[in-house]
Amino acid sequence: MIVPLDEGIREFVHDGDTVALEGFTHLIPVAAGHEIIRQGLGDLTLVRMTPDVVYDQMIGAGCARKLIFSWGGNPGVGSLHRFRDAIQNGWPVPLEIEEHSHAGMANRYVAGASGVPFAILRGYTGTDLIAQTSQIATVTCPFTGEELTAVPAINPDVAIVHAQRADRAGNVQLWGITGVQKEVVLASRRTLVTVEEVVDHLEPVPGQVLLPSRVVTAVAEAPGGSRPSYAHGYYARSNQAYQDWDTISRDREEFQRWLRTEVHGTTHTAREG
């Protein structure tokens, strides 16, 4: 099903949902995140391995009640100031966190995609992460007696990912660094995919991940939907924007001004896009 982005968000994302906007440093669904802010969605549990600028923006806008993650930063620049402000000062709303390692999060998505309640890995052992959440445990190998780490499956209500292309039947194609996109889509109850373009035919590309339309709830065309991040084969990352974000996000008022002009001010543009 191909829908306008605002309709897709309205129909498939609800207050209180667990939502994963994934993208491992590539194909980050920024346009979808901004639409969530515009629609004033709140009380969300946000999930992502690498929450970066768009999650900082959503957290700063008060969309999130909880963040489940493994690395939160402005990649190549530094810290996330809205994220810090929410954790350290509860502004604009308190943010609960549940923290993992990348290996743990990746395996949680794998378990979620596989329809099993947990995954095993060699991870976390000896770290202080274990004491901070009940979502890390151990299991004993029934064959060797060895103890391994277990993490629970994660099954978000909604996965939102960005991809290069979809065809008119709703099959989605992405390539380059494809991260955990397949896993998050298969782990989630609903999936909304924004794409650079909808085409008649998806010419196969080396390294592609193809998401069959059966596992995609809706596709929305959103050209440039990953900016200021990048879309392999379409446009490069704007490093300047990441650096600018450091300045904008340090100050609450500066941030709110940005929100008014850059997110709320672009509603109509986004709809027309």
Place this chain on the structure above:
Amino acid sequence: MIVPLDEGIREFVHDGDTVALEGFTHLIPVAAGHEIIRQGLGDLTLVRMTPDVVYDQMIGAGCARKLIFSWGGNPGVGSLHRFRDAIQNGWPVPLEIEEHSHAGMANRYVAGASGVPFAILRGYTGTDLIAQTSQIATVTCPFTGEELTAVPAINPDVAIVHAQRADRAGNVQLWGITGVQKEVVLASRRTLVTVEEVVDHLEPVPGQVLLPSRVVTAVAEAPGGSRPSYAHGYYARSNQAYQDWDTISRDREEFQRWLRTEVHGTTHTAREG
């Protein structure tokens, strides 16, 4: 390291080894299997999800002490008569079997490739397979209390797979149906890959699996090395050969005649190939 096939088998496969010649109905390493027969290797534990004609030949030639598998047949034709003769009559040597489902075997390779001692799945429950091997067990989810099936990792001494191409550095490229080839290579202590051709540069192909040379012990050029099976993009399966095998393999003497002329008689050809 690029070696002639006979040297590769001589150096890396030894009597008593656990050897997995994989290929899920595609890219079956037939030439390597015949070289193992020619070299008179024995007491092998053969592992494969889908033992078919080449395993029937190796079993009939007396190479195998044990077979670990999930489906043994002549695909599209019928039964494996040498396999049956070994199990039912111990000819030419008794064959111990350890039997799994595809899902179980695939997960055993995944665990082996992942460096963990077991994998979990929803499988085997209620079947009589469980009573026939100690290699199926249960584990309890530490988060939900649910009971799941566990299978132990499999880590063969040697993996042997066939691929379309390798470059001179020993990077291997295969595409089409790629089965469990990546997993068996990563799960095994040593890997020998036969290829249709060695090329200067591996042009990326949609759907490819690339095995970096770091995980490939040796590459041997063996054009047509999957015949009478097929190599996607190179040649098609000879269905006639599969049907002929049914006749040849039904009779021990007919089989031995075939072995003399078609395997032992082709030593030099294979070396020159």
Place this chain on the structure above:
Amino acid sequence: MTTTLDYTADEMMTVTAARSLTTDMACFVGIGLPSTAANVAVRTHAPGLWMIYESGTLGTRPDSLPLSIGDGILAETADTVVSVPEVFNYWLQPGRIDVGFLGAAQIDRYANINTTVIGDDYSDPKVRLPGAGGAPEIAANCKEVIVIARQSTRAFVEAVDFVTSVGHGKGAGDRERLGLTGRGPTRVITNLGVLEPDPSTRELTLVSVHPGVTVDEVRAATGWDLQVAAEPTTTTEPDTKELSVLRSLTNS
């Protein structure tokens, strides 16, 4: 068989099996009779049928019948090809597949399936069969299972010699007790008729006989005291299009 119509009992079986599939389904296809039937369905009333084979070919539309589960034609015409671990873990196991389409060497009163050994002694079998393949988990995890098999007292037995794939176990409630997520076999289509599990006992019951076949003939080909529906229907004959599609696929 006493049919004098211009199609064979096998054709009747395959077409009936094909009709069990609808255009919006995802179907995990076994090789042989299931593959033939699924390929008839996609060319007749179910053009949207999403076929997956255990070789990792998702959404494939082969333009001829594949010779094996991993035929090259399956890869060439698939939406995408994934690894074998992925097809089992990401696609089959979570219950994404509507219908598992299986054959059977032996099947019993409760639609349990044996493809492992004939005979009482696993270690010294009368006949060694190919084994499990993908069937145990297809039978466990698809939303429902359809079985296609030729009916005879050798194949349709009181209790299978070896449970390779669980149907309805020993009757009502067994799948739930075992924690199997799918509904299990909902239809068994043979060259003589159609059997369905009784809603309360889960015992296979004859609900339809093919034209020209009598209920007694079906009973005679069944290795247990076959239950028969109050008013078994007569299966609708293959139509011209179904037969021509089937014959073009099988070159018959």
Place this chain on the structure above:
Amino acid sequence: MTTTLDYTADEMMTVTAARSLTTDMACFVGIGLPSTAANVAVRTHAPGLWMIYESGTLGTRPDSLPLSIGDGILAETADTVVSVPEVFNYWLQPGRIDVGFLGAAQIDRYANINTTVIGDDYSDPKVRLPGAGGAPEIAANCKEVIVIARQSTRAFVEAVDFVTSVGHGKGAGDRERLGLTGRGPTRVITNLGVLEPDPSTRELTLVSVHPGVTVDEVRAATGWDLQVAAEPTTTTEPDTKELSVLRSLTNS
């Protein structure tokens, strides 16, 4: 810092780190200083260095420094790109990677690393850092770990506020007790010198000081009573090629 030579302390650090890598190694590269050092190594003495980044880019050879762990240039120049679950499960976890190359916000006497929070209270931190990322399992599962970090009493502390990644725990035998398969941190390279774990106690010990740096200066930048090798060596200065490669990468 009193160096008057024509390179900076950071350049000394990066070049020294680069020299820890050899051409036959597989290296799991962290972003920032480790990435810069690995990219110097591959362009100087270690042309065969096989770099992998946690974004799934295996055997990558970026022709400029990646801006992030998942920069497009990494995918374009990689032998192959795999999924993030695969890079952790199939490549890192089984111990295939020789060297894990990490940075650290805080590091302690036993080379445990903190990249999570500064302050005693996790739920009310003084400073919230980015978190674990791939580091805990890189530190656990690579054959050895090399750490690169600027030395100061703020960063080099008696005990880290939060153990994000285990170095040598509380000393000798701790990694074995925890069942960690890799050898853990074998070198810590700073802008002042090189520290290595004492072979028996596993406590970080100053084994080399950079030219122009005194042992007392290193002690003063360390938050614990730093052990010093009997005869610490002086680190070899960067050569012209190393410096020119490094500067062309960093545009400095």
